[in-house]
Amino acid sequence: MILRMSDLVALQPNLNIPLYIVAPDDRREKVIRELNRPTFQVLPRRLVDICRYVSFSSLKTAVYEARSYVRFLRPDFLDEFAESCEIEDE
Numbered sequence: 001m002i003l004r005m006s007d008l009v010a011l012q013p014n015l016n017i018p019l020y021i022v023a024p025d026d027r028r029e030k031v032i033r034e035l036n037r038p039t040f041q042v043l044p045r046r047l048v049d050i051c052r053y054v055s056f057s058s059l060k061t062a063v064y065e066a067r068s069y070v071r072f073l074r075p076d077f078l079d080e081f082a083e084s085c086e087i088e089d090e
Contacts, residue, residue, distance in 0.1 A: 002034050006047060013044045019051040020078055021085075022059055028083075035085040052082035 005019060023031050031053050034040075040047040058081045063070055066077070 002031075002040070002047070005051065006040055006043060009043050009045060009047065009050065018076065018079070018082075019047075020054050020082055021051060022054045022056060025055045025057050028053060028055060032085045032087065036087050048084070048086040051085060052079075053085050054078055054082045 001021065005021070009015065009019075021031050021035075035047045035051060035053075059078075062077070062081055066073060
């Protein structure tokens with residue numbers, strides 16, 4: 001999935017939409033580690049700069065809480081609980 005996202009960014013460098021990876025909570029660290037691999041750092045726009053992680057549990061909770069109006073939500077409602085994937089220098 002991440003490799004396909006990388007292909008999309010490489011082939012469409014002017015693509016200007018937020019990207020999200022939705023994965024189980026226990027895969028969070030793996031997703032973040034993968035997005036920070038050197039191969040994804042050399043793209044015209046690094047994946048960690050344009051892609052955010054959303055856990056299944058936070059998405060499920062947000063959709064449940066918005067169940068009466070979920071069909072009216074814009075995709076950017078994900079930004080409220082999506083996490084940055086960039087690893088801070090220690």
